[in-house]
Amino acid sequence: MKTFPIGGVHPSDNKKWSKAKAIEPMELPDVVTIPLAQHIGAPATAIVAKGDAVKVGQKIAEATGFMSANIHAPISGTVTSVDMQLNGQGLRQMMITIKREGDEWAEGIDLSTDLVKECNLSAGEINARIKEAGIVGMGGATFPTHVKLSIPEGKKAEILIINGVECEPYLTSDYRTMLERGEELLIGTSILMKAVSVEKAVIGVENNKPDAIAHLSKLAKAYNGIEVKPLKTMYPQGGEKQLIAAVTGREVPAPPALPIDVGAVVCNASTAVAVYEAVQKNKPLVQRVVTVTGKSIKDTKNLLTRFGTPVSALIAKCGGLPEGDNRVLNGGPMMGRPMANLDSPVMKGCSGITVLSGAEALRGEPSACIKCAKCVEACPMGLEPYLLSKLSKKKAWDDVEKNDIVSCIECGCCQYTCPANIALLDYVRLGKQTVMGIIRARNAKK
Amino acid sequence: MANRTIVASAPHIHGPQSTTRLMGDVIIALLPALAVSVYVYGWGVLGITAMSIGCCVLFESLIQKFLVKGKQTVTNLSAVVTGLLLAMNMPANIPLWIVAIGALVAIGVAKMPFGGLGKNPFNPAIVARVFLLIAYPVQMTSFAMPSTEGFADAYSGATPLAAAKAGLLNFGEYDILGMFTGNMAGSFGEVATLALLLGGAYLLIRRVITWHIPVSVLGTMAVFAAIYGAFSFDTPHLVSNFAIFHLIAGGAVLGAMFMATDYVTSPMTTKGMVIYGIGIGALTMTIRLWGAYPEGMSFAILIMNSVVPLINKYIKPRRFGSKK
Numbered sequence: 001m002k003t004f005p006i007g008g009v010h011p012s013d014n015k016k017w018s019k020a021k022a023i024e025p026m027e028l029p030d031v032v033t034i035p036l037a038q039h040i041g042a043p044a045t046a047i048v049a050k051g052d053a054v055k056v057g058q059k060i061a062e063a064t065g066f067m068s069a070n071i072h073a074p075i076s077g078t079v080t081s082v083d084m085q086l087n088g089q090g091l092r093q094m095m096i097t098i099k100r101e102g103d104e105w106a107e108g109i110d111l112s113t114d115l116v117k118e119c120n121l122s123a124g125e126i127n128a129r130i131k132e133a134g135i136v137g138m139g140g141a142t143f144p145t146h147v148k149l150s151i152p153e154g155k156k157a158e159i160l161i162i163n164g165v166e167c168e169p170y171l172t173s174d175y176r177t178m179l180e181r182g183e184e185l186l187i188g189t190s191i192l193m194k195a196v197s198v199e200k201a202v203i204g205v206e207n208n209k210p211d212a213i214a215h216l217s218k219l220a221k222a223y224n225g226i227e228v229k230p231l232k233t234m235y236p237q238g239g240e241k242q243l244i245a246a247v248t249g250r251e252v253p254a255p256p257a258l259p260i261d262v263g264a265v266v267c268n269a270s271t272a273v274a275v276y277e278a279v280q281k282n283k284p285l286v287q288r289v290v291t292v293t294g295k296s297i298k299d300t301k302n303l304l305t306r307f308g309t310p311v312s313a314l315i316a317k318c319g320g321l322p323e324g325d326n327r328v329l330n331g332g333p334m335m336g337r338p339m340a341n342l343d344s345p346v347m348k349g350c351s352g353i354t355v356l357s358g359a360e361a362l363r364g365e366p367s368a369c370i371k372c373a374k375c376v377e378a379c380p381m382g383l384e385p386y387l388l389s390k391l392s393k394k395k396a397w398d399d400v401e402k403n404d405i406v407s408c409i410e411c412g413c414c415q416y417t418c419p420a421n422i423a424l425l426d427y428v429r430l431g432k433q434t435v436m437g438i439i440r441a442r443n444a445k446k
Numbered sequence: 447m448a449n450r451t452i453v454a455s456a457p458h459i460h461g462p463q464s465t466t467r468l469m470g471d472v473i474i475a476l477l478p479a480l481a482v483s484v485y486v487y488g489w490g491v492l493g494i495t496a497m498s499i500g501c502c503v504l505f506e507s508l509i510q511k512f513l514v515k516g517k518q519t520v521t522n523l524s525a526v527v528t529g530l531l532l533a534m535n536m537p538a539n540i541p542l543w544i545v546a547i548g549a550l551v552a553i554g555v556a557k558m559p560f561g562g563l564g565k566n567p568f569n570p571a572i573v574a575r576v577f578l579l580i581a582y583p584v585q586m587t588s589f590a591m592p593s594t595e596g597f598a599d600a601y602s603g604a605t606p607l608a609a610a611k612a613g614l615l616n617f618g619e620y621d622i623l624g625m626f627t628g629n630m631a632g633s634f635g636e637v638a639t640l641a642l643l644l645g646g647a648y649l650l651i652r653r654v655i656t657w658h659i660p661v662s663v664l665g666t667m668a669v670f671a672a673i674y675g676a677f678s679f680d681t682p683h684l685v686s687n688f689a690i691f692h693l694i695a696g697g698a699v700l701g702a703m704f705m706a707t708d709y710v711t712s713p714m715t716t717k718g719m720v721i722y723g724i725g726i727g728a729l730t731m732t733i734r735l736w737g738a739y740p741e742g743m744s745f746a747i748l749i750m751n752s753v754v755p756l757i758n759k760y761i762k763p764r765r766f767g768s769k770k
Contacts, residue, residue, distance in 0.1 A: 006766050011459060169459070241766065253767040325450045333459040340453050360459065361452045367522065368564040370465055372709040377656070377716075382765040384714060387758075404765055412457030419463040420564075426455055 001207060003232040004242035005251070007380035009413045011169050011235055011334065013208055018172045018293040018300040023180055025304045026290075026317065028103060032075055032308025033085050033095040034060065038347040039136040040143050041067035046096055052079045057106040057284050060096055063131070069144045069348075070134035071096075072284040074306035076104040088311070088330055088344035089337065095345075098308070109283050115183055116280040119191050126195040126279055133278030134285050134348075139163055139174070139238060139268035140331055142349035145275070148267070149195045151260060158263030160193050160201040161247050162272050164216070165231065165238035167206060168332030171352040173289040174269045176302045178205070178212040181273050182219045188276035189226055196265050201226045202247050203269070206233040235334060236411035240266045242380055254407050270351070290314060290346055294355030296322035305346050311353055312342040327361040329354040334412045364421035375414035375424055381407045385414030389424045392431030397438060400431045406439070408432050465563075468709075469523035471654045475645035476530055476704065482628045482638035487538035487590055491634045497542045499529030501549030509558045524563045528552050531571035531704060534635020535697070535744075536578075538590040544582055548574040568751045569711045572744045579744070589631035605631045606695040607740040617679070617687045625694050636700040646703035655707045658719035663702035666727025667692055674735060692734065701730070701743035711751045718754075718761040725750045 037043035044061035054060060054073040061071040077100040085095040105111060121129070131146035151157050162185070166174040178185060185203075193201050203220070205213045207230045217228040231237055231246050240259055241252045243266060250262040259266055267275070270288065277283040286306060293300045298319025305314065311328070315321055321328070329336030332354050375385040383404055391400045408428055415425040483491045506525040510518055520526075532548050552574035560566045579586045589605055606625060609615045621629065628638035636642075649655045671692040675685035692698065697705075706712060706726050713722050726746045733742025 005769075006764065009461065011461065245766075251767045251769045254765065257767070321449065323449065325452055327452045327454065327458055329456075329458060334457045336456055336458065338453040338455065338458070340451065342451070354458075356458055363454055364460060364464075367465060367519075368562065370468075370524075370564045370709045371712075371714060372468065373712075373714045374463065376714050376763055379763070380766065382763045382768070384763065386714065403762075407765065407767070410456075416457050416459065417461050417463060419465045419468055421460065421464070423455075425457065429455070 001230060001232040002246050003234045004237060004245045004380060006382045007378050007413060008234040008236065008242075009378050009416050010233070011416065013233070014169045014295070015172050015175065015208070017170065017295065017297070018291050018302060019175060021172075021176070021300060021302050023176050023289050023302045023304050026306070026309060026314060028075055028100060028306060029309045029313060030100050031080075031097060032100070032306065033097050033345045034071060034074065034308045035087060035345065035347060036061050036071065036094045036096070038071065038142060038307075038349065039069045040141065041065075041069070041147075043094060044068055044071045046082045046094070048079045048082070048096065050079055050081055053077070054079060054098060055104050055106040057109050057286055059284070063134075063144075067144065067147055069136050070132060070284070072134055072286050073098060074286040074308050075100045077101040086341050086344065088339045088341055090340035110281040111283075115187070117187055119187070119194065119279060121279065123195050123197055126191055129279045129282075130195070130275055132284070133274070135271060135274050135278055136285075136348050137268055138270040138274060138288060138348060138351065140335070140349045140351055145267065145271060148265060149192070151196060155260045156263060157196040157198050157260060157265050158200070159248060159265075160189065160196060160198050161243060161264055161266045162189050162201060162203040162269055163238055163240075163243055163266055164203050164205040164212065164269040165243060166209070167233075167235045167238040168334055168336070168351075169235075170293045170354045171291050171332045172293070173291045173302055173351045175209055175212055177270050177273055177289055178209070179215055182215050184273045184276040185216070185269055186219055186223050186226060187280065188272035188274070190223055191275055191279050192265075192267055192272060193225065198265070199225050203228045204231050204237075204243050204247050205229070206231050206237060208233045236380055236409070236413065239380065239409050239411060241409070254404060285348060288346075288348065288350070290350055291352035292318040293352060294322075294357065295360070296357040297355050307347060308345040310343045310345060311339060314346065314353055315342065315355070321355065322357040324358055325361050327356040329356065334416065335410065363423070366421045366423060369420055369422060372419060374417045374419065378413040378417040380411060380413060381409060383408060385424045385428055388431055389422065389427035392427040392434075397431070397435055401435045401438070405432045405435050465522045465524070468654055469527050471649060471652050472527050472704070473523065473530060475648045475654075476534065476635070478641035478644050479534065479635055479638045479700070480530075482641045483534070483538070483634040486628045486637065487634050491533075491538050493542065494536060494538070494540060494545055494634070495530060495533040497545045498533035498549055499526050501546045502526070502529030502532070502553050505550055505553040506558065509554065510562070514558070514562070519562055522563060525553065528557070528570045531635075532574050534700065535571060535575040535633045537586065537588060538634040539588065540585055544578060544585055548578050551577045564710055566710055567755070568748055569705055569708045572705060572747055576744050576748065589633075605740065606691070607734065610691070610695070611734075611740040617684050617691060620687070620691065622687070622690060622694070630695070632696060636697040639694045639699050642699045642703055646699070649703070649707075656716065656719070658716050659707045659712060659723045660702045662720045662723025663706055663727045663730075664693055664698065666724045667698060667731055670728060670731040674731070692731065696734075696741040697743040698730070701726070701747060705743070706747050706750075711754060713754055713757045713761065715758075715761050715763045717763070718757040721757055721761065722750050722754065725753065
């Protein structure tokens with residue numbers, strides 16, 4: 001069984017806490033706050049004002065330029081403000097606040113659960129619908145999907161890869177989606193294949209989800225050119241470059257090269273379902289499945305949640321925060337972002353809320369580097385984290401750049417594996433951001 | 447303070463490894479060989495081991511407390527590993543005061559002045575061993591002969607390597623099995639080849655070390671010995687006996703499995719580890735065959751230790767995306 005070629009770690013997957021929980025709808029919140037920046041690229045521009053009445057699925061903010069995404073009202077009601085609010089990290093950010101009245105959807109959205117298999121749209125029309133629906137990568141990276149599907153001049157896509165890996169421990173939202181929305185996922189995949197005009201698609205799923213592999217393989221028989229590929233469980237296989245290498249054996253060269261340079265387009269499994277809904281049901285992206293999990297969470301759940309719902313409401317529905325110290329993560333324990341403000345909203349990239357409590361929430365005391373080389377062994381990009389961290393600490397930015405820091409995908413394998421508990425990624429992240437700033441400044445001068 | 451929300455950057459979980467656990471695994475891996483030493487040489491070797499470990503731990507904690515004035519580091523067990531390896535590199539009848547001097551050199555000269563664990567360029571146990579070999583050549587090369595009755599430290603004899611060097615060994619009919627299981631003269635920790643291999647296998651299974659250094663050291667030694675043997679002996683039987691002899695005589699296995707693999711003083715990349723291992727294997731054989739000393743493992747490791755910073759600078763891991 002295949003996996004990616006270099007490095008990787010094998011943390012306990014901890015999916016047992018929530019994997020058996022079927023997707024259930026989260027109650028509609030009375031008030032939602034919708035950040036205008038929920039994706040990589042320029043924040044969207046608000047097209048509603050205070051006092052406007054909106055329906056579910058109505059566009060309330062428009063993409064600012066190509067590298068941006070539309071945003072739609074997740075509930076019906078009245079816009080009460082368009083203003084700066086605190087986000088999950090405690091930073092102020094532009095958000096639209098809507099007070100809910102009922103649950104009235106905009107015209108033309110098909111709310112039935114009937115499967116629509118036929119799709120006679122052209123690639124251009126499909127991409128236009130995806131763009132209109134505000135779809136972004138739902139695995140967490142939130143890269144606008146219409147940008148990904150716009151193949152640059154001179155390049156050619158050869159394979160579409162659907163990312164059903166969900167290598168991040170704890171999270172089960174993609175897993176439940178693959179089990180419960182398998183048909184929609186496969187139709188979405190066919191549509192995406194048409195959008196980038198490829199004959200072949202591979203759905204990569206790690207072998208710690210045998211039932212998802214079996215279920216999708218069975219369904220895939222009815223679709224042309226779609227193969228379900230079991231992959232050997234290894235973190236970070238869900239990383240785009242790692243997944244492409246695991247599936248095709250091709251390695252995306254160092255930045256600025258992109259997956260399309262090796263002929264691959266990668267979309268997340270939940271994104272494929274969102275594409276199905278946008279193209280076949282005319283339903284914009286207003287909700288997603290969010291796993292609420294953790295060893296000490298009383299009643300873990302996979303909740304179909306409207307965007308803008310406060311994270312604290314989801315946690316309350318699952319039995320509340322455990323007593324004592326907790327780390328609340330937007331995402332999973334390897335790459336999730338720590339939340340300082342639990343009243344902040346669920347956004348497009350939030351695949352789960354993981355709560356680590358007690359001793360799990362504390363960092364170990366760092367000690368001296370013993371040069372065990374475990375970080376080098378674990379790095380899936382073939383970098384030397386110990387060196388990058390040491391050089392970043394010394395602010396030796398030239399050397400940091402020469403040692404390929406921009407290739408770092410911030411997966412955290414180095415820090416996870418370090419027996420001396422050194423915060424390797426903290427320094428590497430700092431070094432990477434600094435070097436990327438230096439490179440941008442240098443390019444701007446040219 | 448009751449219900450804090452902790453904000454720290456990812457990753458938020460940590461693997462099971464810790465420095466203490468890795469060092470503990472090295473200690474566990476050395477225990478079978480130590481047990482064989484007790485069986486072969488008697489309880490005296492435990493006295494030497496206790497003295498060596500005790501002195502290393504004591505010196506490190508005293509230096510840390512009074513000179514460095516920092517947090518105690520002995521709990522990471524690295525001083526215990528150094529002490530254990532140093533002891534196992536001594537003859538079974540070494541006077542205890544020499545052991546104490548060795549521990550002082552290992553910790554007080556080779557380790558702590560550079561900043562303690564992780565910073566020393568040379569393997570502390572080997573620095574101490576080489577120091578003792580030069581300072582106390584008589585005591586360090588008077589090896590007790592193993593005895594099936596145990597407690598036989600009244601006799602002393604030549605190690606197989608010394609015998610071979612003096613031309614006194616018949617490669618046609620030496621006792622391979624006996625040497626393999628500990629029946630030879632030598633430093634008490636190096637004689638039990640089988641037990642050392644067992645310990646090495648444990649380290650590999652626990653992923654404390656990777657195969658790169660031991661295999662490249664022993665592989666190079668075997669190839670080197672076979673080539674030399676091909677020019678010196680008439681029959682393939684003698685050539686292979688000669689090669690096997692060099693792998694089980696002296697400190698080959700102890701050095702390749704436990705000394706050359708010391709994290710701090712070995713390279714950071716697998717490619718670098720192989721280069722380092724080949725260097726150690728080749729230098730060991732060069733010293734054994736043409737040098738003044740019968741055994742060259744310690745010198746070879748020290749020499750290659752000095753090359754490690756250079757290897758780390760120029761040998762980079764294969765970057766993802768470099769494959770065409």
